Amino acid sequence: MSISELNQVQILEGIFSLIWIIIATIVGIRIIIKAFTKNRYELFSVGLFWIFICSPWYSSAITFLAYVFFNYTIDERTYLLIANVPIAPGLLCWIFSFVNILYKQKLKKRRLIILVIYIPICIIYEIFLIYFLFTDVGVVGTVEGLFNSRYNLFALTFDIFTLISVLITGLIFSIRSMRINNSEIQWKGRFLLVAFLFFSIGAFLDAAIPNIGITIVIGRTLLIISAIAYYLGFFLPDRFTKWLIKI
Numbered sequence: 001m002s003i004s005e006l007n008q009v010q011i012l013e014g015i016f017s018l019i020w021i022i023i024a025t026i027v028g029i030r031i032i033i034k035a036f037t038k039n040r041y042e043l044f045s046v047g048l049f050w051i052f053i054c055s056p057w058y059s060s061a062i063t064f065l066a067y068v069f070f071n072y073t074i075d076e077r078t079y080l081l082i083a084n085v086p087i088a089p090g091l092l093c094w095i096f097s098f099v100n101i102l103y104k105q106k107l108k109k110r111r112l113i114i115l116v117i118y119i120p121i122c123i124i125y126e127i128f129l130i131y132f133l134f135t136d137v138g139v140v141g142t143v144e145g146l147f148n149s150r151y152n153l154f155a156l157t158f159d160i161f162t163l164i165s166v167l168i169t170g171l172i173f174s175i176r177s178m179r180i181n182n183s184e185i186q187w188k189g190r191f192l193l194v195a196f197l198f199f200s201i202g203a204f205l206d207a208a209i210p211n212i213g214i215t216i217v218i219g220r221t222l223l224i225i226s227a228i229a230y231y232l233g234f235f236l237p238d239r240f241t242k243w244l245i246k247i
Helices: 008-037 041-053 055-070 076-084 087-102 108-135 153-178 183-208 213-232 238-246
Strands: 141-144 148-151
Touching: 008 041, 008 055, 008 213, 041 087, 055 076, 055 087, 055 148, 076 108, 076 141, 076 148, 087 108, 087 153, 108 153, 148 153, 153 183, 183 213, 183 238
Parallel strands: none
Antiparallel strands: 141 148
């Protein structure tokens, strides 16, 4: 089996999924490493969030590699497990980061309320998700073609809930950063604003619009840009910061 036996759309989807998840994983790992080297342990979950939230594209990329190099296709249950199981932990990682960075010094009651809302929702969803994956996988979704999946109401509802939650809290976080009287933090806020907006748009294009060449290129390019902007939103290189401040 070779890449030449795939059509153009499948090749684009596989290659762009692979590029996207490689960059996303590198960004997540680098944030985790820097969280430890700079003693900013509150950012550990920031890195984990980015790795986990990209899980729907891991299935596509892994299937692409397995198909091209080993003439093997991942079974439906494994495909949907890889794509869905990390999402709830990823959402919890981000909510944990959001409340502990934004409300670290004050509004502890609000922080507690947010966590009390999200923790049970994510735990209950994860329990039912794993249950359905091993008893009735059709409740979660189906795999269509080589590198695509279609989610049913159960998983789709939670995915929409996750995307809306991440977008709203991400916008709040970035806007609050841009309002701080510090040029470096303001620039970080701008990058985070780009990251959350581009990620949301890219994910929406990927899920809601039929995959054709141009939509794949645009959607995955937005996702790749979002990963780079997300990293810069937390760790701006000193030279780059000085250059930006001069603008």
